[in-house]
Amino acid sequence: MIKIDLNLFVTLSKYLPEDSDCFEVSDNTSVEKLISDLGIEQGSVKLIFVNGKKQDHRYVLKNGDRLGLFPPVGGG
Numbered sequence: 001m002i003k004i005d006l007n008l009f010v011t012l013s014k015y016l017p018e019d020s021d022c023f024e025v026s027d028n029t030s031v032e033k034l035i036s037d038l039g040i041e042q043g044s045v046k047l048i049f050v051n052g053k054k055q056d057h058r059y060v061l062k063n064g065d066r067l068g069l070f071p072p073v074g075g076g
Contacts, residue, residue: 001024001025001026001027002024002025002026002027002029002061002062002063002064003022003023003024003025003063003064004023004025004061004063004064004065004066004067005020005021005022005023005064005065005066005067006020006021006023006034006067007020007066007067007068007069008020008038008069009068009069009070009071010070010071010073011044011071012040012044012045012069012070012071015038015039017038025037025061028060029060029061030057030058030059030060030061031048031050031055031056031057031058031059031061031067031069032057032058034061034067035057035069040069044071044072045057045069045070045071046070046071046072046073047068047069047070048067048068048069048070049067049068049069049070050065050066050067050068051065051066052066
């Protein structure tokens with residue numbers, strides 16, 4: 001098991017677990033798997049940031065990573 005700092009923004013915040021600042025996931029967990037495990041619908045995540053850098057859903061999480069997930073944002 002590894003520990004990450006998990007942040008979900010805007011409409012995704014409803015999926016945020018209580019222990020999100022020290023969230024445990026299995027070794028070799030991809031962002032895509034974590035999104036699925038949290039019950040977030042496919043297509044609900046538009047931007048993925050790990051340690052302040054943009055990543056894609058295939059990124060494999062590492063101990064101590066800071067993960068931020070953002071939904072599509074509308075506006076004009």
